[in-house]
Amino acid sequence: MGEQEYVVQMKGITxxxxxGVAANQGVDFNVKRGEIHALMGENGAGKSTLMKMLFGLEQPTEGEIFINGKKETLSSPTVAISKGIGMVHQHFMLVPNLTVAENMVLGMEPKQKSLFLDYKKAVEITKEYAQKYNLQVDPDAKLRDIPVGMKQKVEILKALVRGAKILILDEPTAVLTTQETEELFKELVQLKEQGYTLIFISHKLNEIKQITDRMTIMRGGKSMGVYNTADVSKEEISRLMVGRDVILTVEKEKAVPEEVVLKVRDLEYTNEWNKKMLDKISFDVRKGEILGVAGVEGNGQRELVDMLFSLNTPDGGAVTVNGxxxxxxxxxxxxDLGVSLIxxxxxxxxxxxxxxxxxxxxxxxxxxxxxxxxxxxxxxxMHEDSDQLIVDYKVLCKSRKQQVGMLSGGNIQKVVVAREFSCNPVLIIADQPTRGIDVGATEFIRKKLVELSRAGAAVLLVSADLNEVMELSDSLIIMCNGKIAAYFEDTSKLDDTVMGEYMLGLKQQDEEEVRRVQHEA
Amino acid sequence: MKHKRKFMFEMIRGLAAIVIAIAVAFVLILLSSDSPGTALECLLIRPVFSGGSLNVKSIWAILGRMTPIIFTGLGVCVMFSANQFNLAGEGTTMLGGFIGGLIAIYIPMSAGLHPAVCILAGAVVGGLAMLIPAIIKVKLNASEMVCSLMLNYVIMYIILHFLNNTFADRSKGATQTYPFLETAKVTKLIPGTELTWGFLAALAATAVIAVFMFRTRWGYAIRMIGINESFSKYSGMKVGAVIIASQVIGGVLSGMGGAIEALGRYSTFLWKELPGYGWTGMTVAILAKNNPIMVPFAALFIAYLNRGCELMSIYAGVPSEMIDIIQAVIFLFFAAEQFMAKTRQKIVVKDAKEEMREKQLAAEGGNV
Known part of the structure; x- marks a missing residue:
C-alpha cells in the first residue's frame, strides 16, 4: 500500500x-512525506478542529491518528511535538516582552550552572537555525518591536528547534503584506526541499494554487476529497468549498459622494510604550462613498478606529460626525450620532x-x-425583529434562542453585522469585517456594505485584506507608521505592488497629494 | 427532544449527587453517632414526616427558614449576574435588621404601616451601604470582593458599638435592645409557627427579580455586563452605573431580608455577630445558577438540610461539627460542575449524531 509514503494519516475522525457542535464527522486526512498540503474550507468547516487534534490540543471523539505509520495518541502538544509535529498559530504564541532568542528557547532553555538561562547559547541556537533554514531574524530584538513577518519566522523557527518535521501553518498569510507573503512562500518551498512536510491552512485560492502540491477540502465538518492542486481550477475549489459558485468580485455602481459626514483633523496619539501610533491624521469620509484604509496591521489603524468610536482619547486633534x-x-x-462599528x-x-x-x-x-x-x-x-434580522442577514441557526458563541465565525459576524447595519447608521466603521470568515458570509457582508453606502451611508472600511479594500473602496488611504502614506482617489486604477510599496514605507506621497482626502477645510 | 434529554440528565445528576452525598454522610454518621439509623431518618425523613404523620410544625419551620435566604440569595443572584463578586450580603442583612429594629422600637406608627416602613428603611440602608464597594469599584477599580468582605466587619462593629453603648436595654442580662413595638412585628402567617408573612414577601420578591432580570432593559444590561463588559460598553450601555445599580439592588434585597427576619422571628434586636444569611445566600445563588426563579428551590434544599441536621443533632447525638461537614459534603457534590461530565459528554455526542442523521435524511428526502 505504500503506507510509509504518508507521514500523517487521520482516519475516520469525529x-x-x-x-454539542459536531466539528468533524468521519474525516480522513492523509499527508505525504515532503509535500505542501493545503487544508481548505470555509470557517466552521472544521479545519482548525482537525489540526488541533493533530497537534494534541483536542482529543478526537472517534477515529485514529497515525504518524509515520504508527498509531499514536496525541494527548497534548508536548506529545505531538515529541512526534515531530509543529504548529504555527494564526495568533502568534510568543511573549512580546522577551527577545527573539528568549522566545526561541522558551521551555527548553539552555542552562548555565543548571539554573540560569544561558543567553549566549540561546542566541547561538537562534543564529544557527536561522542560518540553516535561511529564515533571517534578529536574535536580540524584543519581540514586540519586530514586524509581523519576522514574528512569523520566529514561530516557524521555534517549531523547527523543537524538532518538528511536520509543520502546520494556520492561515500564515492572514497578517502579511504581499511582499512578506512572497518571502514566506520562498521559505516554505526551501523547507519542503529540505524534506519537511507542510500543512497549509488557508482560504485564499491564489496562494493555494501557487505553492501547494495537494489539497484536502472540507465542508461542514466533512472531507470533500483530496485533489492534486494542479488538477483543479480555482472555480472548482471554490465550488467544493461552498457548494456553489461564488462570485468573488462585488459589483457596484460608481459612488456619488455628497457632503462630508466624518471629519478627522490632526489626530495624534502616543501609546503607553511611547510609540507614536497616530501622527497628525486628517481625512474626510463623505455620504455615499466607501473610503478604504489599507496598511499593514499595527500602523495605527486600531488606534484610529478606537478614537472614532470614542473607545480611547487622542492626545490632540478633532473628530466630528456631521459637525x-x-x-x-x-x-x-x-x-446616537448615527455611528455604528463592526x-x-x-x-x-x-x-x-x-x-x-x-x-x-x-x-x-x-x-x-x-x-x-x-x-x-x-x-x-423583540422576537419579531430578531427573527426578521436572522432571515434578512441569513444567520444560520436553530432559533433566536441559540447561544451566539456556538455559531461558526461567519454566522457570529452576521449577527454583529445585522445589528450594526440595521440601526440606520449615517457612518459605518467596518474594521476587518470579513477577517477569518467563510467565503459565503464574506460575499454577503461585502454586498451589504456596498448596498448601504449606495443608499447614503458613509463607510470607512479598515482592512488588512488587500483584495477587500481594493474591491470595495471607492477611494483609499494607506496608513504607515501612524501617518497617511498615500491617498488614491480612484481605487479601480490601483495595483497591489504599488500599494505594497506605500504600505511598507518605501514610498510616501507628498503633503499636497495626501491633503486631497480632506474635502472640506 | 434534545431539551428533554438534557433536563433528564440534570435531574439524574442532581439525584446521583444527593445519593452519593448521603452515602458519604452516612459513613460520617456511622463514625459519630451511636444510632446511625435514627440519625439518617432525622436527616432525611423527619423534617417532613415523624411518627407516621406529616410533621407540620417542622414543615412550617423549614419554610420560615427559607425567608431570609431567599432574599440574600436573590441579592447575590443579581450581583453575580453582573459579574460582581460582592460579599457584603452578610453585613447588609445585619444592618437592615438593625435599622428596621430601631424604627420598630423608637418610632410609633399604626400596625399596617409600621412593619412596611421598617422593612423599607432596612432596604434603603442596605442599598446605601453597598454603594461603598460599588463606587470604589467603578471609580478606583478596586476589587469589590475585598472591599465588601471588609465592609461586613465594619458594619458589624459599628452596630455592636451602638448596641452596647446607646441602645442596650440595661435591665436585661444579655446585650439586646428594648423590645420592638407590637405594631412593628411582621406577623405570623400561621399562628404558633415560625412562618411569617415574610415568606410570601420573599416569593413576591422572587417574581419581581425574575421579571426584572429577564424582562427589563436594566436586568438585560446587568446580564450582558456579566457576560462581557467590553461588549456592553461598546453597545452603548452605561457600564459603571449598572455595576453600581446591581450591587445596590443586592444590598436592598439583603437589607429587606434582614429587617423581615429581625421583626418576624425576634422580639428585640439581639444579633451580636453576622447572622450568616449572607453566606448562605451565596450558596443559594450558586445552587440556583444565578437564576432567580430557582432561588426558592435552592433555599428549600438548604433549609431542609439545615432542619434535618438540627434534628439529627438533637435526637441522634451527632456533634454539630459533624453536621457542618455533612452539609459541606452534600453541597460539594451538588455544586461540582464537572460531576458526571463524562456522561454528559456521551449524551451530547449521541444528540449530535442523531442530529446529523436527521439532517442527512432531510437532505436525501429533499433530493428525491
Missing part, C-alpha cells in the same frame, strides 16, 4: 465538542458569547421605545 464632536463622548452618545475583535466587542442571538441583536437598542412597554420589554416586538 469530534463533538461539549457544547458634532465624538471625542470624550460615551458610546451611547456616539451611537469591531475588529468580534469576540471581545462584537458579542456576548453566552447570550442568545436575540440578546446580541438587541444590545444597542434595548432602551428604545419600540422594545419597551412601560418598564417592561415588549418581547413580541
Amino acid at each position: 469530534k463533538v465538542y461539549p457544547n 458634532a464632536s465624538v471625542l470624550h463622548k460615551s458610546q451611547r452618545a456616539v451611537r 469591531p475588529e475583535d468580534r469576540m471581545t466587542f462584537g458579542i456576548a458569547g453566552t447570550g442568545t442571538i436575540e440578546e446580541n441583536l438587541m444590545s444597542d437598542r434595548v432602551a428604545s421605545k419600540r422594545y419597551n412597554k412601560g418598564p417592561l420589554f415588549d418581547m413580541k416586538a
